[in-house]
Amino acid sequence: MWNSLHQSSGSILVLIFCLFSSPLHAALDIEIFGGGASQIPIAIIPFAAEERLAQSVTAVVRSDLQRSGLFRMVDSVSSIPHEPSEIIYPDWQMRGVNAMVIGATRLLPNGQVEVRYRLMDIAKQQILISDMETVSVKQLRAVAHRMADSIYEKLTGDIGVFSTRIAYVAKQGERYALKVADADGFNARTAIEYTEPIISLAWSPDGTKIAYVSFENKKPVIHVQTLSTGERRAIARFRGSNSAPAWSPDGKKIAIVLSKKGGSQIFLINSDGSGLRRLTKSSSIDTEPNFSPDGKSIIFTSDRGGSPQIYRMAVAGSASRVAERLTFEGSYNVSPQYHHDGKNFIYIHRNDSQFNVAIQSLETRQVQLLTDSAFDESPSFAPNGKIILYATEIKGRGILAAVSSDGRTRQELSTQEGDIREPAWGPLPKWRRKF
Amino acid sequence: MRKILSIALVVLLSACANKTINPDGEEGNQANKGNMSGENTSGSPTVNPLVDPTNILSKRSIYFEFDEYVVSDKYKSMVLSHARHLRDNSNLNIRVQGNTDERGSREYNLALGQRRADSVKRVMTLAGTQDSQIESVSYGEEKPRAVGHNEASWTENRRVDIRYQGE
Incomplete structure (x- = not known):
C-alpha cells in the first residue's frame, strides 16, 4: 500500500543554487534534491545588455524553472543569440535542446527598463511566446517570475506559481x-x-x-x-x-x-x-x-x-x-x-x-x-x-x-x-x- | 487601621493590574501576591499561602504521562486544595494552562493541552469551585519549560500550570 518514492535516493542529484541577487534580500537559500525523469531541456540565454542591470532577469527565470524539477538547463557554449535570426538551430538541436529563451533589456531615459523576450521551439524553429514589459528596476524580479510562469505554462500545460x-x-x-x-x-x-x-x-x-x-x-x-x-x-x-x-x-x-x-x-x-x-x-x-x-x-x-x-x-x-x-x-x-x-x-x-x-x-x-x-x-x-x-x-x-x-x-x-x-x-x- | 490596610490593598491591586499586561509573568510579582495574603482568612496576614513553600497552594504543576490527560492521584490533594482556596475566596480567579511535548502537530497538541487543562478544571468544579473562576486554556507545545529534544524535557513539558489572576 505504501508507495514511497525514495528507493531511488541513491541516484539523487544535489544542486546547490547560487542566487545571483543581493544577499540583503535573500532570506532563504534553496537546495534541490532529485528531479523528474522527463525533464524538458531548455537553454536560457542571458539577455542583451542584461549585465548592466542591478538584477539579472534570466538568473531568476532559470532558478524558478529549475526549482520546479521539470526542466534541465543547457548552457550556451559559443553563440549567444538575442533574436530568432541569430539562432543556429542545428547546433542546439544536436545538444538536445527543446526550448530556448532569448531576449534583450534596455534602460530607458526615465530609469525604467524595457524587457523583451521570446520562447522558441528549437525543433520546429517557431516562436512560442513573444512578449515585452516596461518596469522599474525594483520590479525586475517580478517580471522574471511572470516570464517563468508563462514559459512554464506553455511548456508543461500547467499553472505556474512563481509569482505567488x-x-x-x-x-x-x-x-x-x-x-x-x-x-x-x-x-x-x-x-x-x-x-x-x-x-x-x-x-x-x-x-x-x-x-x-x-x-x-x-x-x-x-x-x-x-x-x-x-x-x-x-x-x-x-x-x-x-x-x-x-x-x-x-x-x-x-x-x-x-x-x-x-x-x-x-x-x-x-x-x-x-x-x-x-x-x-x-x-x-x-x-x-x-x-x-x-x-x-x-x-x-x-x-x-x-x-x-x-x-x-x-x-x-x-x-x-x-x-x-x-x-x-x-x-x-x-x-x-x-x-x-x-x-x-x-x-x-x-x-x-x-x-x-x-x-x-x-x-x-x-x-x-x-x-x-x-x-x-x-x-x-x-x-x-x-x-x-x-x-x-x-x-x-x-x-x-x-x-x-x-x-x-x-x-x-x-x-x-x-x-x-x-x-x-x-x-x-x-x-x-x-x- | 483596617481601613488603611484595605486602601493599601486597592493601591497594590491597581499596581498589579498594570503589571498583568506584561506577557506571561512566569516569575509572578510580589506586589500582587502581597495583596492575596491580606485577603486570606486562614493564616498570618504577612504570609501568602500561594507562595509559601510550606503550603501546598504554592505547588502549581500537574504532570501527565505521554498521551494522558487524567489527573493522577498524586496531584489530587494539591488540585483540591486550590479548589477549596477558590471556593473560600470567590473573588479569586485562575487560569489553568495546558502544555504538551513538542512531538506532533502544533494544533493537535494545542487540543491535547486543552484537554489536560479541562481535566484539571473538572476536578476543581466537581469539588465545588465556581466554573466562572477558572478559565482553562492551552499553550500546546508553544511554550516549553524545558527546551531539550529528549524524554526528560518532554516529561517536564507534559504539564498543566495553575496561575492566579495577576500572576
Missing part, C-alpha cells in the same frame, strides 16, 4: 515574526512581530489577509491581519482557547476551533468575527479544519476513533457528530489539506517515530508517502497543486522544505538565522486567477 507568495513564522531568540516572502524566498517582509508564539497561518483566498493564532494575551487568540495596511483584529477571543483558522473558498467565513463549550470543537464564524455557529458536536478533539474547494465540506483531525485521524463532514446543517473517516493507515494522521482538484488531500502521517507528508486519493484511498525526514509538519499546497511546502527540522533547527506532489523533487529552503516554521503558500495573484 509564501508566509511563515521566523523565531529568533524570544521574538516571533510573521513573514511574507516571494515564492522563491526573496523579498521577505515582516507582517507582524511578537514576543509570544504565532502559529497556524492561513491566507484569505484573495491573498489580501492572513489569519493566525497568537499567544500575546497568555492564551491562543485568532487574528486576521490585512497585509497592505498592517491592520489586524481579533476575530475570535472567546473564553478558553481559540485556534486553527481556515478560510472558506469564498473568503466570507472562517472555520475555527474553540474550547468555550469544553474540549476542542470546530465552529464557523464570519471573517469579521460575527455570526458564530457550531459545526462539530463531539466529546472528542476536533481540530485543524480545511475546506473543500467547493466549500461544501471540511476535512479535519479528530481522535473520536481513539487515535487522531482525518474525517470529512458537510458544512451545511446543524452541528453534528457524524463524519466520515478517511484515513486508516497508522495511529496518527493529522493536519489535512485539500488539493485544489478536490480529489486528493495531504496530511502528516506518523510512521514509528517519524512524521512525514502523505498524499491520499479520496476516491481510491491510495496513500503515498512523499517525504522520509524525521519531523515534518504544516503541509501546504502551492495553488497549482504540484508542490507542497512544509516545515521540517535539520539538526534541531526548523527549516522550510518543498516536495513535488509526485514525491520526485524535493527542495530545502533555509535561513541564515533563526528557526522557521508554520509555512503557508498563498493563492495565485489576482491577475492570474482566471485558471
